[in-house]
Amino acid sequence: MNNSWFRRLLLSYLPVFFIVTTILFIIFFQVFNEQNRREALKANEFLASQVTQYLDNSLRSIDFKVLRDILTNPNLKNYYSVTGSKDVYAGIQAVQVIDELKIEYPLIDSIYLVRYNDDTVFSNGKAVPIEEFPDAAFIKDSRAAATQKWVGARSFKAFPTEEGKQVITLIRGVGNGTGLVVVNVDLPTLQKSIMQMYDPEFTFVNIFNRSGGNLWDGAMQGGITAVSPKTDSGEVFSEFTSSYSGWKVQTGLNNGKIVKFALKFYNIWFVFAVAVVLIGVVWVIYVTRRNYKPIQQIVTLIETVASQKQPGAGYTKDNEFRFIQTTLERMIDQTKQYQEEHEENLILQKKYFFQELLEGTRDFTGNELTAEMSRFKLPQLEDRWAVMVVEIDQYSRFMEEYHNQDQSLLKFVLSSILQESARHEGTEVWAEWISDQRLYAILWIPEMEKGEETEQRLLSGYLDRVGQYLNFTVTIGIGRVAVDVRGLRASLKEAVHALEYKAVLGMNRIIPCGEVPNSTNDVYEFLKTISLLVQAMRLSEDVWEKHFDRLFEQIHESVLSRQEIMNTVQLLFQHYNREFAELPREYQERWASVFTPLLPRLEGWETLDDLRALCWEGFRELADEMQTLHCSRKHRSHILEIRKYIEQNYNNPELSLNYLSDLFDINPKYLSKLFKDEIGEKFVDLLISHRIEKAKQLMLETDKAIQEISEEVGYTNYNSFNRAFKNVVGVAPSDYRKAM
Incomplete structure (x- = not known):
């Protein structure tokens, strides 16, 4: 073919192409730089606002949280209300408050509590005098300043021997000069959190406190290796001042001056590019006119041929390329449509032939079978083959996690991996998805001496690849080797039967039909265990759990198929229905409320462990309900007797829920529930109420010392009495006596 016209057209446009492309690149980069600058301004404004917001949110x-704990946390109040440092429990409570704050806010480096009553500082789990604490000077300044604020960029160390850390500090006063809560936020950690919002190589962020000091100067001294640019290393694009802390945030680009210098020549480049483009346009018009004639001849020829095949077809002189495109697209679409229809019909016919071959719905003669296998380009069934069934494990979860399109794709992948594994072992496999959950396949087996070994390698490799590339597993059942079509159909039944033992043998494995153990379904033993389980449940005995475990152990030891397991479970439910039919109505309602929603869920289990977990959930709930009913009937009459005992023996220091539980032989948890349900208040609240009322009566009617009164009403520890009295009455016992 003569390509002179092609070369002439190519050489005509190449110079224009190179020139125009070069200029367009220049314009593009200039516009891109200008656009980048505008975007940089917006980005820096957004970054500054985000940094400010992050600082405010974090510090606020x-x-x-600290202020709320000061006002509401009883542990913190108790610590500051204690004089001296001998109350170890108050210190433990304070440690709990500090640990909770540190866990909730990872930015916090350390917290210490200053108590002015005894001039001590509580830090790192112990109290030391203020003069011996390394941060004593800061505490003194904070007490003199008498303000509650954030202090920025200072060095702090909890021990004299350790190296100082750069922190920002929150100072909060407690009560009316009772003490201080000092919270130190690790400045390097705060800087790392903020530096994750931007790239320090191109952008800088500086934060200045109220005094004008740069917080990052202190953070850099604290050991951070990342470089935080100074304000003189780039242009400041945005600045925000925090309304909460009063700190100023500045952001900008490190190379802002270079960008400004490059953009000065923007207008010159733009004018030059426009001129070159105009010259290129003139040149293109000239070359196009000169080279149009050969194109016109080609268009005329195509139009003539197309018009002969389709009368009435034509084109306008202004749209000859549309005519060419439409004609070619029509021809291509028709070809594709024919191909797709042929392939789709072939796929459906192949799948239908697969079902006929395995299910025995059609008898094939030798010639018919050979013709069908050749038609679908399959190996001839001339030697030995076996049927394998691949089942997706936990198919309900598979459908929940993946959409329909993803499910189809993953099933295709499963089939493709199987075919690839077969080719790797030098054999062939024909696989079809006949059901949603199962992939059926015919495997060609090599000669006798290598067949079993090849089959094992293929299936093991297939399982390994599925586990490696996919997020779910499969279980494979495989039948015996067949030598004719009749044996092939028998192999299918054996493979399906082998999968029935997946419930006991487990998932993600190969189950050959020859290795399926014989079931030892001893119905008498099952009935005996079921009877014991039902009786124990009926009598609310804890031994039902032992019988429940024994039943599933028997199922596992008997190696039952899925259908046999379901028959056993149905037998269990029938016994329950018969036993509960003889009980009062409320017991029958509890049985129905527990097991009615459980029955539909029993259809979706795959392994014996899944079934056991489902049944255990229902049986556990039923046992609790039965226990509640039994205990309610047995102990409800005792509650009035117990209340009377509390009113008569409230001054017994040993009186507690466990004490009453042992005395009246009632479970402590159930006794607590009875108090709340029958009396309307907790046992502790009832006991404290009686003791405080008696204490108030003694303080009004006698001159006994408060310490003596506290012992008389059952408190061996005066502090416990004082705390309980203040919680109930609202004032301390001494203040109450004075007021009355």
């Missing part, structure tokens, strides 16, 4: 949330 810590401040709010």
